[in-house]
Each structure stands twice: as structure tokens, then as C-alpha cells.
Amino acid sequence: MDIYLHNQMKIENTQSQMRKGVLEYCILTLASAGEMYASDIITHLKEAKLIVVEGTLYPLLTRLKNAGLLSYEWKESDQGPPRKYYSLTPKGHDFCQELSNTWTELTLSVNQITKTK
Amino acid sequence: MNKIIQVNLAGQSVSIDEKAYQSLSSYLQTLENHFAKTEDGGEILHDIEARIAELFFGKIKKGNSFINATDVNEAIHLMGTPEDISIDEDQEHKNSDGPPISHKKLFRDTDDVVLGGVCSGLAAYFNIDTNIMRILVILLIIFTGIPLIAYFVIWIAIPEATTPEDRSRMYGRNTTVNDIANNVRNEATNAARSVKTKANNVASSLKKNSDLRSTGRSVIKGLEQIIHFFAKLFGAGTLIVLVIVGIAISVFLLANAMGGIHLNNGIDTIIAPSILTTPTRNWIFSISLLSLILIPIGTLCAAIVLFIFNMSIRLNIKAVFLVWLLSLAIFIGISTYAVGGLNKIKILEFGEQMEARGILGKTYKFKYKRKLFGGPVNPELNTKELPDSTIKAPTNMLSL
Numbered sequence: 277m278d279i280y281l282h283n284q285m286k287i288e289n290t291q292s293q294m295r296k297g298v299l300e301y302c303i304l305t306l307a308s309a310g311e312m313y314a315s316d317i318i319t320h321l322k323e324a325k326l327i328v329v330e331g332t333l334y335p336l337l338t339r340l341k342n343a344g345l346l347s348y349e350w351k352e353s354d355q356g357p358p359r360k361y362y363s364l365t366p367k368g369h370d371f372c373q374e375l376s377n378t379w380t381e382l383t384l385s386v387n388q389i390t391k392t393k
Numbered sequence: 394m395n396k397i398i399q400v401n402l403a404g405q406s407v408s409i410d411e412k413a414y415q416s417l418s419s420y421l422q423t424l425e426n427h428f429a430k431t432e433d434g435g436e437i438l439h440d441i442e443a444r445i446a447e448l449f450f451g452k453i454k455k456g457n458s459f460i461n462a463t464d465v466n467e468a469i470h471l472m473g474t475p476e477d478i479s480i481d482e483d484q485e486h487k488n489s490d491g492p493p494i495s496h497k498k499l500f501r502d503t504d505d506v507v508l509g510g511v512c513s514g515l516a517a518y519f520n521i522d523t524n525i526m527r528i529l530v531i532l533l534i535i536f537t538g539i540p541l542i543a544y545f546v547i548w549i550a551i552p553e554a555t556t557p558e559d560r561s562r563m564y565g566r567n568t569t570v571n572d573i574a575n576n577v578r579n580e581a582t583n584a585a586r587s588v589k590t591k592a593n594n595v596a597s598s599l600k601k602n603s604d605l606r607s608t609g610r611s612v613i614k615g616l617e618q619i620i621h622f623f624a625k626l627f628g629a630g631t632l633i634v635l636v637i638v639g640i641a642i643s644v645f646l647l648a649n650a651m652g653g654i655h656l657n658n659g660i661d662t663i664i665a666p667s668i669l670t671t672p673t674r675n676w677i678f679s680i681s682l683l684s685l686i687l688i689p690i691g692t693l694c695a696a697i698v699l700f701i702f703n704m705s706i707r708l709n710i711k712a713v714f715l716v717w718l719l720s721l722a723i724f725i726g727i728s729t730y731a732v733g734g735l736n737k738i739k740i741l742e743f744g745e746q747m748e749a750r751g752i753l754g755k756t757y758k759f760k761y762k763r764k765l766f767g768g769p770v771n772p773e774l775n776t777k778e779l780p781d782s783t784i785k786a787p788t789n790m791l792s793l
Contacts, residue, residue: 314444329473331424334440338433357405360440 304372307346311361345371397459403443408459417465427475429582435590500554509548545716549709628697639690650679666739677727684720
């Protein structure tokens, strides 16, 4: 039982490590399409089953904003209070492009390994 | 029946029932404690609060007039636990030894009670048998009298264990030094953060709405928040003054009980005598007067603290008033009884010494009055020249 739990913990750990990098790439890509509201980003990520709980997104958004990759502005919404709308900064565009290249390379490499297995 | 509470979620007002409020505020508290470590915790928390508010407004739009516990649980489930939220922390050290046991907390055990459940609560806290604790307390009361006041103070200050969670925390894991340090740190950052977010909320709500039509309303809302903020600042100032006054009164009265105060004017020492003649009388006098003064001050302080930190803990006003009445009775009793036991000679002698040093004017004629009461004449005081120091042990000090 102990061993089983231990293994499970490690898998979760690796899974979250894997997801983390991909998530940042996905958020940047979503924001590159235009101004995005946090809830819209959540909807997309949930549809793609990339996040389970919404809370995950907020620390990421803040971190990307502080890194100068995202910026936001307050906009009035039809219902309720003003919302933060996120968009990519020029630096974010470059970063996203780099990530896109890396992702293409990575999928190729991973596919190559897993298929020749 | 359930109370409806109006809460401020990221600057927006939401009606929420009491049960829902409790689970929401404890959830936000865990998040806050969790994100206290990170630099941008305040902003992350604000975003999460704003999202929760949005979810709630969706519910209200559907026709709910207020938010209930189910809505809150749904929102919490959607947002996730702190562990879910912070994906980049290594999780290896977590869950290593079963579910976390919450920290031990002092409660009054109202299931095992003689008077207020204080002894049983303390016994649970210190892992001692309840009866041993009671005997210890009774012995201490008989020999020193001090725990009598402490007992009532604890009775008032410590909540009773009502929920099963309280009861488990009453016996819970032993508090380590590390825990205490963590608690202190959390308290401090919470306090600092609540002041900071208040200021930020005001600033951002003013900024956000400056170009909107609802400027007027938002300005009023901002003003309200500013006034609230300054009310808290004023409360904090009052709190400091009250604490200083309380300490000053305590020092004076305890000195009275211990046999007098040494006044040092740099050249020599005068002993201001106790007010009453015997140590026992002075102790009873001091302690009853102390509780008479400190109970209202303490209650006021507690109320201010609760207000500053937006806490809603019901103070046991009935018990407070009871103890206050008790000390009032003791004080009146001892005062009437002690008129004969007034330390007249010593007090007049003290006045005479003050006169001789020119601290008091000659108008009170202490020397004359003292002779009238037949006190011994101190030949040293007849001359204006005084020895460099006249240190004298107070007569009734330590004669308890």
C-alpha cells in the first residue's frame, strides 16, 4: 500500500511538471488571438482538459504578467463590475513564437521515441 | 433560521448566508495563508475573489436572492484547494504522514464543567488530568489569589468548544515552537496585507470607475472604504492608548499591593507608601480596583481588535459584566472596610517629604497634620538639607 501511494505521488508530480510548461504555452497562445478575459481562458483550458480547477490559472496569469509577457487592462462588462482583459505584449509574442517552435520539435521528438518503442 | 451577511468580495457587495459565509471565509483564509509565501499573493487572491464574486452574481441573476452553502461549496470545488492551485510546488513533502492535524487551540470544555470549563480546557491543552489542574488552580487561588482574576479573564477570552472540529483541536497536535512562530508570522502578514489591500481596493475602485457613468456611486463607495479604513486607524490608535493606560494603572496598583513605589528624582528616593495598612487589604484593594478598571478597558480593546481584523466572535458579555459586578462589590466592600485601615501616617509622611523637597507646595501642611495624628517626627526632615539617599525598604513589602 505504501509503495503504491508513493508511486502515485511521483506520477502526479511528473504530470504536474509536464502540464506546467504546456499550460503557459497554451495561455500565451490563447491570449495571442486577442484580448482574453480570465473566464474565457478558463473555458478553453477546461474544454481541452488542461486544467481541472480554475484556481490554477490565477497564479500563472500573475506570473506571466510579471514576466512582462502578458498585460491587462480594465474593461467594463455588460453585467457586473469591470474585468481584467489580458493580451500579449511584444515580448510575449516573441516568447510564444519560441515556445511554438519548441513544441513542434518536442512533439516530433517524442513521437519518434514513442513510436519506435 | 439563518442570518444574511453582506460581504465585500474584491470590492463587490454580495449577500450571503451565515453558514456559507463561514465556509467561504475559512476557504479564503487557507488560500491567503498559502499565498502569503508568494510575492504576488495579494493579487492572485484578489483575482480569485473576483472570480468567485462573478460566479455568485451568476447565481443571483438566476433568481437566488442570496448565496447559500451549496453555492459556496460549488465555487470552492471549481476553484480548487491551495494544493491544486499551486501546480509548480514540489509535492513530495506533502501528505507524508497522513491527513494534517490542525494546530492545537485553547478552548473551554463545556462538557466537563464546574464553572466555566476553564480548568478542563487548560488541562486538555497541556495534556494534564483535569482534576490535577483543578487542584493546582484552587491551591494557587488560596495561596496567591492571582488565578482568581486570571480564571475570569480566560473564561471571557477563550471561546467554548462548540463544534466537533473545535473539540478535536482542543486535544489536537502539540504546538511546537515552529508553529507558534508560523502563527505569529501569519498574523503579522495578514494584518499588514489587510491594511494594504484595503488601501489598494480604495485606489483601484476609484481608478477603475473613473471613466464610467457610475462614478458618483463608486466615489461614495470609495469614500465609505476610506472612512472605514480611517476608522480602523483611529481604532488602532485608541487601542495603543488604552493598552498604555492599562499597563500604567496595573503597574501602579501592583506596586501598591507590593508595598509602595520608589520614586527617584535623581538625587534621592522617596517611598510612596501603600494606601492601606496591611498587605492583605492592599492586595484585595488593588486587584478589585484593577479588575474594575481593566475589564471595561479589556473589553473595549477586544472589540477594537475584532473590528480591525473584521472578525465576528461573540464576546461573552454576560460573563464580563458578572465579573465586573463582582469586582465592584469587592471594591466597595474593601473601601468601606478600609477607611479605618488607611495608611494615614505613612501617606502624610510621604506628603511631608514631598513638601520638604519642594515638589508640593506648603499649602497642604502635611507636617502639621502628621503631628496631629501622632506620627513619629523624623528629625532629618526638619532641616532643609537632605542626605543623598534615604533608601528604606517599604515596611510591608514581601510580608505577605
